[in-house]
Amino acid sequence: MASLLGYGKSDDRISVTFDGDAQRPRRRLSPNATPAPVFAAVEPVTGVVEIRVPAGKRLEHQGIKIECVGQIELFHDRGTYYDFTCVLRELDVPGVLMGQQRYAFDMSHAEKPYESYNGLNVRLRYFVRVTVTRGYASSLIKEQEFVVQVAQPAPETNTPVKMEVGIEECLHIEFEYDKSKYHLADVVVGKVYFLLVRIKIKHMELAVIRREAAGAGPNQHNESETITKYEVMDGAPVRGECVPIRLFLRNFNLTPTYRGINNKFSVRYYLNLVLVDQEERRYFKQQEITLYRAAE
Numbered sequence: 081m082a083s084l085l086g087y088g089k090s091d092d093r094i095s096v097t098f099d100g101d102a103q104r105p106r107r108r109l110s111p112n113a114t115p116a117p118v119f120a121a122v123e124p125v126t127g128v129v130e131i132r133v134p135a136g137k138r139l140e141h142q143g144i145k146i147e148c149v150g151q152i153e154l155f156h157d158r159g160t161y162y163d164f165t166c167v168l169r170e171l172d173v174p175g176v177l178m179g180q181q182r183y184a185f186d187m188s189h190a191e192k193p194y195e196s197y198n199g200l201n202v203r204l205r206y207f208v209r210v211t212v213t214r215g216y217a218s219s220l221i222k223e224q225e226f227v228v229q230v231a232q233p234a235p236e237t238n239t240p241v242k243m244e245v246g247i248e249e250c251l252h253i254e255f256e257y258d259k260s261k262y263h264l265a266d267v268v269v270g271k272v273y274f275l276l277v278r279i280k281i282k283h284m285e286l287a288v289i290r291r292e293a294a295g296a297g298p299n300q301h302n303e304s305e306t307i308t309k310y311e312v313m314d315g316a317p318v319r320g321e322c323v324p325i326r327l328f329l330r331n332f333n334l335t336p337t338y339r340g341i342n343n344k345f346s347v348r349y350y351l352n353l354v355l356v357d358q359e360e361r362r363y364f365k366q367q368e369i370t371l372y373r374a375a376e
Contacts, residue, residue: 094210094222098127107227109198109205114225119206121195121230124188129171129210129222131181142213144172144183148190150228152344153203154294156301164342165191171210194341195230195373200303201294202345230336231375235261241270245365252276255353257325257367263374264334268351270325274317280358284313286325287352288332289366294345308332312353329371337370 098104098117106115119125125148133139150165167190171183187208197204206228212220238259246252257270272284287309294301308331313323338347349371354364 091220091222093132094212094220095130095132096127096208096210096222096224097130098125098224098226101127107196107229109196109203109227113198116225116227118227118229119192121192121228124186125190125192125208125226126184126186126188127208129183129185131177131183131212133177133179133181135179137178139177139212140175140214140216141172141177142174142215143170144210144212145170146183146185146187147209147211148187148206149209150190150192150194150206151204152342153205154344155201155203157295157299162342162344164194165206192228193230194228194338195336196227197335197338197347199292199294199345199347200305201292201301204341204345229373232336232372233375234263235370235372241367241369243365243367245363246276247279247363250276250278251355251363253355255325255365257351257369260367261370261372262329263372264336265330265374268325268327268329268369272312272323272325272353274319274321274323277317277319281316282356282358282360283311283315284317284323285309285311285354285356286327287354288327288329288334289350289352290334291348291350292345293347296343307334334371336372 101117104117107118108115146169148167149163152162154160167187169185194204207223207225210222238261240256240258241260242256244254252275254273257268288307290305290307292303312325340346348368350366350368352364352366354362356362
């Protein structure tokens with residue numbers, strides 16, 4: 081079972097070092113997690129396993145193996161794990177270890193199709209797991225987490241979003257966003273036109289909402305969280321007024337959009353435009369946007 085602070089099991093006699101580890105960027109998937117090295121989806125996962133046996137001691141074993149695992153965990157489903165990637169390599173045949181022993185590993189054939197994610201009800205993670213099998217006692221196990229980032233090319237088509245919303249004889253507005261697909265460091269540019277205003281508007285705000293759906297069917301859990309919210313306009317607009325929108329996405333903790341990942345979960349993002357009148361009534365319109373990680 082995964083621990084709350086780290087991820088999985090750890091034996092101090094075993095260490096895993098990824099190639100290029102000192103220069104590799106690190107990323108923390110949750111506030112309590114240890115920052116883990118970042119790999120691009122196309123990068124091979126290679127490194128060295130070191131096993132240390134105390135001086136004067138022997139370690140008899142029935143074989144040593146390493147696995148590269150991609151795993152989805154649904155929190156609400158009693159901590160159920162689903163492996164979508166698992167590549168196994170044998171590091172050593174049965175024998176006896178003394179002192180220190182190092183094993184190079186190459187998991188370049190392990191597929192990493194999805195970006196790492198840690199959400200409200202689901203976690204998608206990658207790790208390598210070293211197992212030293214012993215016939216006379218429990219196995220020694222070491223898990224080492226790493227983070228995968230999946231870069232995508234800019235979409236070939238990216239049409240602007242234009243919509244109208246209104247209340248008959250009271251309010252009629254048009255709003256538009258410059259496109260419907262944004263990379264994680266992009267800027268949302270848009271504007272709102274007031275064509276008819278017969279109610280007293282107090283202010284207007286724009287929010288980015290993340291919706292996570294984990295599981296399927298009757299066991300699906302849906303959660304929404306507001307990532308950010310800011311006031312676009314303060315005061316009553318007049319007919320014919322145009323209010324600009326500019327939102328810098330790089331300032332927020334966003335992930336790419338996930339759609340039907342291994343039939344286990346989805347994560348979608350929405351821009352929520354809200355008008356609040358003098359009586360605190362709220363009029364809103366949501367628009368889904370697609371987020372992706374741009375190639376650097």
